[in-house]
Amino acid sequence: MRILGDTASGNCLKVKYAADHLGLPYAWTDIDILKGESRTPEFLALHPMGQVPVIVLDDGRALGQSNAILQYLAEGTALLPSDAYDRARVAEWLFWEQYSHEPYIAVCRFHMVYRGQPKETREAWRVERGEAALDAMDRALTGRDFLIGADLTIADIALLAYTRLAGEGGFDLGARPAVGNWIARCEGVLKLD
Secondary structure, three states: OEEEEOOOOHHHHHHHHHHHHHOOOOEEEEOOHHHOOOOOHHHHHHOOOOOOOEEEOOOOOEEEOHHHHHHHHHOOOOOOOOOHHHHHHHHHHHHHHHHHHHHHHHHHHHHHHHOOOOHHHOOHHHHHHHHHHHHHHHHHHOOOOOOOOOOOOHHHHHHHHHHOOHHHHOOOOOOOHHHHHHHHHHHHHHOOO
16 A cells, blocks of 8 residues: 655644554655645546545555545454444544544644744634634543543544644643543554654
C-alpha cells in the first residue's frame, strides 16, 4: 500500500497513526499541498478531488478522505467495533470531527502554521466554534478513557490528530483536563512521541 500525504496535515497523520498502530506495511509519498502537488495530472488521476491523504492499494485502487480511509484500514480490527450501535457511534464522531471540529481547529492551525499569520488574525467566528468543539470534547471525555468505550477506536484517532496540535492554532488545552488526559492516553496506546 502507498499513502500519499503531508506529514504536517492532521488528516494525513490520522491515516499514518492507524496504519502504524495496526502494523500495516506501506510506503509514504510526501505531497506538498502548498506547491500544488495534489493538483498535478498524475495526482488527480488517482484522486480527482485533489486532496490528501490518499491510499493506493496493492491492486491499484485508490481511496481518499481520511475518515473513509480510517474505516477501510480498521475493518475487522479492534479499532472499529463489531457492535452495530458502537460502530454507529464511531461514525457519529467521524462526521462530527469533519463538520464541527476540523473546519475550526485545523483551519486556525493552517492560518498560523502554513501561512505564518499571528494568533490575533484568526477569524473570530472560527475561533469561537473551535473553542466550543474543544469544550464539547472535554465534556464527552470527562470520566471516560476513550470516546466510545474502554478501548481506542478510529473515532479517537480521527479527533486526536488535530486536537493534539490545537495549540499550534492558538487554542489552549490547559483548561480542558479531560481532553489533555485523553490525548496522553491516545499517545501512549499509539506510541507517539
